[in-house]
């Protein structure tokens with residue numbers, strides 16, 4: 001096993017036209033119980049533009065020298081590497097308990113914590129007796145307060161979290177140091193931790209349970225990398241070989257952000273316009289739905305609308321460096337269960353399918369893509385460890401209650 005035990009293993013619809021909105025729709029069947037004992041929401045938020053944005057990629061879980069067990073991984077090295085592989089954003093998440101909660105005077109105050117090209121989010125790994133989580137913020141926040149209430153009851157922590165205005169995410173939710181707090185105070189969950197894809201099956205199960213129970217939680221990735229490549233051979237440690245197998249970008253989390261700003265990255269993470277790829281060069285899974293079947297996408301992953309009772313056409317597209325002449329396996333998961341398996345080939349592999357979400361009760365669809373690994377020369381042993389996992393989408397949602 002290459003990871004230290006402390007790191008827990010834990011479309012385009014042709015041309016994507018600007019069909020933007022599904023405005024608020026009234027419930028047509030008040031008073032009727034749905035299959036999952038909820039009413040369909042009376043209104044859902046307007047869907048944001050599908051074209052007025054930018055895809056940005058990054059890593060949301062990386063440890064620098066400010067985490068005590070990290071080796072050869074100064075902030076500058078992490079940022080330079082991220083830039084070299086085309087990362088747009090990064091969150092360095094050092095263990096807060098290693099500095100008694102004072103990340104503001106360690107990681108964030110490090111003179112190397114700056115970049116002219118990579119958007120640096122503010123965060124830390126909230127490292128507590130009841131497990132680990134990552135707060136994400138576009139600007140500095142009072143992390144000490146979150147650290148100080150870590151052993152309080154969840155209602156107290158939830159209030160502090162709200163006051164801090166941060167996005168909170170569960171880390172490696174199954175296994176050692178799993179997130180042991182209420183998921184009701186979260187915006188996202190780390191469904192793909194580190195290069196070892198096979199270790200994430202239980203995290204995916206937890207995610208499906210949360211989604212099925214009406215919690216619109218974004219699935220995200222995080223390498224949890226702790227160890228950099230030594231500058232000279234004499235600096236090598238017993239964990240240095242991890243740098244060749246699990247480092248920044250294994251996996252890579254893509255967000256469809258309104259613009260190239262840290263705030264837009266955090267907002268996209270919150271609203272779920274997110275997918276995860278095995279590495280920065282692996283193709284991105286885009287997932288769209290055409291609600292009125294006019295040939296134009298109306299919504300994408302992360303979006304929620306009210307079911308009309310009519311069939312919806314779904315479109316999946318692999319964008320980026322696809323391996324030509326090979327077939328990708330596209331698995332569609334509906335409400336936690338396998339819905340269908342499709343094969344896709346070509347320069348821009350696509351799959352389309354049609355289904356009718358229930359008029360009452362919630363429905364979600366998400367995508368898992370398997371196939372040949374894409375080369376990641378900077379982390380050459382990663383391709384074997386991520387096996388045939390190419391990417392994951394976030395769900396497209398129907399009838400989820402925005403006020404849940």
Ligand SMILES: [Zn+2]
Pocket residue numbers: 006007008125132171172177
């Ligand atoms: Zn952790």
Ligand SMILES: [Zn+2]
Pocket residue numbers: 007061063125224
């Ligand atoms: Zn970690």
